[in-house]
Amino acid sequence: DGGITQSPKYLFRKEGQNVTLSCEQNLNHDAMYWYRQDPGQGLRLIYYSQIVNDFQKGDIAEGYSVSREKKESFPLTVTSAQKNPTAFYLCASSLKGGLFFGPGTRLTVT
């Protein structure tokens, strides 16, 4: 089955620790995206990548970092500099128009 996988589904971390969320797609899409979903705020773009070895900041990139070493993979690192990291994180990919979303990772930082 083609699709986007994100793991784990739930992630718990202590404040001050960096954490990496994985995103893998086998749709052969060039473009990949990370969004953050908070209640009442919709989805906000963190980072996006149009092609391997290239990525751009979205609207709320501060405290996050990404890499795009392979077409299939676009991991997101939530660093200790992110002031409010607890959220639901969605990865997506796109070929033309529209986005295909992964199932999401719910990160809780205490």
Add this chain to the structure above:
Amino acid sequence: AQSVSQHNHHVILSEAASLELGCNYSYGGTVNLFWYVQYPGQHLQLLLKYFSGDPLVKGIKGFEAEFIKSKFSFNLRKPSVQWSDTAEYFCAVTPSGSARQLTFGSGTQLTVLP
């Protein structure tokens, strides 16, 4: 930069009622418009999209949306809702030709009572 407003945060309807969810965007140029749906416990799914042509767009599960350029609106409609339509609905916009992808509205939670 573009922005999207969804004025209804929570809508509650009885089965068979008609639905209209509002979506307004702000952007000076040509846009592509989308509605996404997130059913409880499921992925976000594309409901319908508008790129160009007929401003009345039909999507899956009997949904449709009308692009009214003069009003910067892309309202979602369904003539008769079902209990299974209970979900959160997101409107999204991107400038035509942009690879930066979508700006989302804050979402509207639709609850359909059986």
